[in-house]
Amino acid sequence: xxxxxxxxxxxxxxxDEQTVELKGWVKRTRGSNKIRFIVLRDSxxxxxxxxxxxxxxxxxxxxxxxxxxxxxxxxxxxxLVDERADGGHEMTISNVKIVGSVDPERPFPITESAMxxxxxxxxxxxxxxxxxxxxxSRMTTMLKLRSSAFGAIHSYFRxxxxxxxxxxxxxxxxxxxxxxxxxxxxxxxxxxLTQSWQLYAEAAMxxxxxxxxxxxxxxxxxxxxxxxxxxxxxAEMEMAWATNDEIMNHGEGLVRHIARTMLDEHSPELTSLxxxxxxxxxxxDSPYPRxxxxxxxxxxxxxxxxxxxxxxxxYSKEKVLxxxxxxxxxxxxxxxxxxxxxxxxDPDDGNYVLCHDxxxxxxxxxxxxxxxxxxxxxxxxxxxxxxxTPRDPYQFYIDVRSYGGVPHGGFGLxxxxxxxxxxxxxxxxxxxxxxxDSRRVxx
RNA sequence: GCCGAUUUAGCUUAGCUGGUGGAGCGUGGGACUGUUAAUCCCAAGGUCGUGGGUUCGAGCCCCACAAUCGGCGCCA
Numbered sequence: 001x002x003x004x005x006x007x008x009x010x011x012x013x014x015x016d017e018q019t020v021e022l023k024g025w026v027k028r029t030r031g032s033n034k035i036r037f038i039v040l041r042d043s044x045x046x047x048x049x050x051x052x053x054x055x056x057x058x059x060x061x062x063x064x065x066x067x068x069x070x071x072x073x074x075x076x077x078x079x080l081v082d083e084r085a086d087g088g089h090e091m092t093i094s095n096v097k098i099v100g101s102v103d104p105e106r107p108f109p110i111t112e113s114a115m116x117x118x119x120x121x122x123x124x125x126x127x128x129x130x131x132x133x134x135x136x137s138r139m140t141t142m143l144k145l146r147s148s149a150f151g152a153i154h155s156y157f158r159x160x161x162x163x164x165x166x167x168x169x170x171x172x173x174x175x176x177x178x179x180x181x182x183x184x185x186x187x188x189x190x191x192x193l194t195q196s197w198q199l200y201a202e203a204a205m206x207x208x209x210x211x212x213x214x215x216x217x218x219x220x221x222x223x224x225x226x227x228x229x230x231x232x233x234x235a236e237m238e239m240a241w242a243t244n245d246e247i248m249n250h251g252e253g254l255v256r257h258i259a260r261t262m263l264d265e266h267s268p269e270l271t272s273l274x275x276x277x278x279x280x281x282x283x284x285d286s287p288y289p290r291x292x293x294x295x296x297x298x299x300x301x302x303x304x305x306x307x308x309x310x311x312x313x314x315y316s317k318e319k320v321l322x323x324x325x326x327x328x329x330x331x332x333x334x335x336x337x338x339x340x341x342x343x344x345x346d347p348d349d350g351n352y353v354l355c356h357d358x359x360x361x362x363x364x365x366x367x368x369x370x371x372x373x374x375x376x377x378x379x380x381x382x383x384x385x386x387x388x389t390p391r392d393p394y395q396f397y398i399d400v401r402s403y404g405g406v407p408h409g410g411f412g413l414x415x416x417x418x419x420x421x422x423x424x425x426x427x428x429x430x431x432x433x434x435x436x437d438s439r440r441v442x443x
Numbered sequence: 444g445c446c447g448a449u450u451u452a453g454c455u456u457a458g459c460u461g462g463u464g465g466a467g468c469g470u471g472g473g474a475c476u477g478u479u480a481a482u483c484c485c486a487a488g489g490u491c492g493u494g495g496g497u498u499c500g501a502g503c504c505c506c507a508c509a510a511u512c513g514g515c516g517c518c519a
Contacts, residue, residue: 034476050477068470084477104470106453112480113455113468124511125454180517196519221517222444232519314516357519369519414519439511 008044370411
């Protein structure tokens with residue numbers, strides 16, 4: 001009951017003149033009462049299949065007519081080269097088996113009008129029917145690009161001798177402020193869903209030295225933007241002995257490798273999304289400029305933006321800053337007062353921390369946040385106390401520094417954001433199968 | 444948390460100054476031997492988001508609520 005013939009291979013000419021069995025789903029049908037055209041879809045492509053009444057007989061022909069959109073079929077027949085068919089190949093059907101039929105009372109709800117209304121994006125209806133929208137060509141393309149990006153992240157880090165390492169998703173404390181944690185009941189106690197792998201990665205840093213992960217992170221932010229999810233996929237790395245510059249080199253290397261991999265594996269798909277391949281090639285091949293926070297403030301003030309030194313840069317300011325950029329830019333050396341305790345203070349100037357954000361162009365915002373960590377026991381205690389953060393939940397984090405602390409650092413990359421940016425999506429929801437945000441946990 | 448908008452058939456929508464809601468797609472029936480979102484004819488399908496109010500009369504005006512969408516803060 002397996003499957004041996006793939007529509008993509010048929011369209012590539014691997015089965016010309018052969019009699020084969022195609023297994024797939026009906027994408028569209030049309031025809032008369034003598035001839036029927038079935039556009040059959042599988043995960044690799046589509047092909048037009050032609051059924052004729054005088055060849056099939058009345059019974060098989062009528063059953064073919066009854067195969068509504070998204071019915072699953074097994075069609076047997078001969079593959080012919082035919083210019084009249086999309087893709088250049090066509091099957092002449094000799095036998096029909098309907099595997100899963102569709103009730104005419106409840107036809108497939110994702111209609112042409114529903115797709116046209118979304119205009120390449122999304123509508124409430126398509127979000128409600130996400131489980132069915134997944135099988136349309138646009139979502140299938142996004143899911144393939146997504147797979148490509150995940151594969152690229154693994155291949156980049158493994159190629160650089162990083163070790164994949166897993167942290168728990170139930171945690172006791174926060175990485176960021178704390179107000180954005182999801183609280184979950186835990187056998188009469190409170191636990192939280194992790195916001196980041198970082199703190200647990202630092203515990204393993206003295207063991208593995210170079211480590212990475214791809215894992216979901218959870219943030220209870222009521223953000224309603226095209227860049228935010230409450231559950232997102234986080235690619236993080238941690239590296240012993242590393243400087244801010246070295247960490248940035250990896251961030252740049254990783255993002256360029258993702259762009260290159262997506263281009264190598266899916267250029268036709270990117271073109272089908274109207275993405276400019278030349279632009280992506282620029283992202284894959286160019287070095288990314290680096291700029292200090294102070295310089296960014298000067299540029300913004302020069303443009304008349306009301307911003308003071310010491311403020312974190314919110315999206316409205318990022319947008320102004322990046323609107324003239326045609327490449328991702330690193331922003332480094334933020335003021336200490338704008339960043340949490342785990343960022344290492346710059347030994348050359350105590351007002352700054354050794355950190356970086358990578359800002360994507362085209363208005364996609366921040367895709368990487370990282371830097372060197374506060375690594376001595378003395379300094380971490382000082383910074384935790386300065387911020388008024390309780391020590392208790394972080395005792396294991398402090399211990400890491402008490403026993404042979406070393407300089408180290410890392411970054412976190414928002415995988416969905418990168419895919420959204422590289423695919424040119426209107427909204428981050430378009431690149432994840434079942435998006436979760438502050439107002440939606442279904443389907 | 445703040446600001447703005449939307450809600451009419453399964454989907455997408457039109458609906459005038461308040462006077463018994465039309466269409467396209469899809470579905471069903473019919474016609475057609477090569478279609479490309481096939482075409483042509485016919486039919487079924489609506490308590491106009493929910494509740495209240497104004498009015499002789501509300502899809503339309505007013506109030507409340509709900510759901511959803513967009514933007515901001517925050518961040519990846």
